[in-house]
Amino acid sequence: MYYSFTDWNGIGQPNFIGLANYAEMLSSGAVLNAFVHNIVWTIFFLVVPMAMGLVGAFLLSRIRRGQVLFRVLFFIPYVLATVVSAAIWRQILDPRGGIGATLADLGLPFLTDVNFLGNPSLALGSVAFINNWQWWGFLLVIFLAAMQSVDPALYEAARLDGAGPVREFWNITLPSIRPTFVFLSLMTVIWSFLVFDYIYVLTKGGPAGSTDVLSTLLYREAFENQRQGYASAVAMLLSVISAATVIGYFALRRRLKWDV
Numbered sequence: 001m002y003y004s005f006t007d008w009n010g011i012g013q014p015n016f017i018g019l020a021n022y023a024e025m026l027s028s029g030a031v032l033n034a035f036v037h038n039i040v041w042t043i044f045f046l047v048v049p050m051a052m053g054l055v056g057a058f059l060l061s062r063i064r065r066g067q068v069l070f071r072v073l074f075f076i077p078y079v080l081a082t083v084v085s086a087a088i089w090r091q092i093l094d095p096r097g098g099i100g101a102t103l104a105d106l107g108l109p110f111l112t113d114v115n116f117l118g119n120p121s122l123a124l125g126s127v128a129f130i131n132n133w134q135w136w137g138f139l140l141v142i143f144l145a146a147m148q149s150v151d152p153a154l155y156e157a158a159r160l161d162g163a164g165p166v167r168e169f170w171n172i173t174l175p176s177i178r179p180t181f182v183f184l185s186l187m188t189v190i191w192s193f194l195v196f197d198y199i200y201v202l203t204k205g206g207p208a209g210s211t212d213v214l215s216t217l218l219y220r221e222a223f224e225n226q227r228q229g230y231a232s233a234v235a236m237l238l239s240v241i242s243a244a245t246v247i248g249y250f251a252l253r254r255r256l257k258w259d260v
Contacts, residue, residue, distance in 0.1 A: 002237045003232040004229060004233040005017065005019070005229070006229040007020070007021075007229050008229040009227065009228060010171070010222070010228040012231060014228075017094065017183045017229070018135075021232070021233035023231065025234060025237065028170035030209065031217065031234065031237075033209055033212060034205075034209075034212045034213050034217045036213045038195075038214055041192050041195060041213065042192035042193065043241075044128050045128070045131075045132070045135070045188050045191075046185060046188055046192075048132060048137060049135050049136035049139055049186065051134075052136045052140070053137075053138075053142075054064050054143055054174075055139075056136070056143075057139075057140045057144040058147065058165075058169050059174050060140070060144055061148065062165075069139055071140075073233065074136075074137035075137050075138065075141050075248065076139075077134040077137055078134055078135065078137050078138040080134065082197040084202065085133075085134055085199055086130070086197075087196055087201075090176055090204070092200060093114045093117055093199045095113050095114060095116075095118070100113065100114050101245065115242065117203055118207055120207050123203055123207060123210045124210055125200075127199055127203060127211055128236065129186040131172055131198045139184060142184060142186075143181075146177040146181075147173055147177055147179040148177075149176075150176040150177070154176070155168055155172060158171065160166065162219075186249045187244060188243055189245045190246075193214065193238055193241050193242065194217075194238065194242075195213055195215060196213070196216060198211060202218055204256040205220065215238070217234060218231045218234040218238070219231075
């Protein structure tokens with residue numbers, strides 16, 4: 001917090017400049033661009049992987065044989081090192097020797113010369129897709145563990161009343177795992193604003209800032225531009241966003257009387 005009020009390059013004595021860093025940050029187009037990307041990223045990860053994890057866990061909970069095998073297979077991407085996963089996907093999406101060229105050799109040229117990570121219109125979605133490939137299996141395993149704690153008698157009573165799988169999921173499963181769902185939603189918001197690894201490894205915020213988020217902007221200002229004071233102001237913005245998310249979560253929990 002102190003260094004966010006200073007002009008400091010990380011070496012020597014910092015120079016106190018008051019709110020100048022915050023004024024620059026709030027008027028910066030780069031910060032606004034990164035913040036918008038964080039919002040888009042958050043919405044994507046609140047919808048796509050959460051839905052995939054919920055549906056996948058519900059379907060898996062109805063399997064009696066081989067469930068452990070499926071859980072392991074879905075969880076493997078999550079335990080892989082980010083750098084390893086990113087390197088593999090960078091090869092897969094390479095426009096010259098990746099999946100596009102392979103499909104073209106098979107007579108399917110529709111992805112030929114498509115540069116997923118080099119096209120400003122595709123880069124952010126491509127990185128989000130790769131991150132989701134690693135992330136959704138983790139959500140599936142957590143949701144599955146929560147679903148297995150639901151009283152089986154509730155499902156038996158619903159079946160006696162003629163409820164099908166969709167009604168069981170909507171009226172029994174979702175309300176029963178609400179604490180887990182709400183907690184993972186909270187953490188998804190926080191983690192989405194702290195996202196760094198995949199974006200930095202794959203694109204470093206490019207091309208032309210199309211994948212820049214607040215954390216990559218912070219890193220670049222601190223360690224490439226040697227503006228530790230300004231980077232500290234960006235870090236304070238991230239801290240405020242995380243704190244506001246947690247406070248909002250507890251306020252909502254108290255208002256709706258959720259028994260977490």
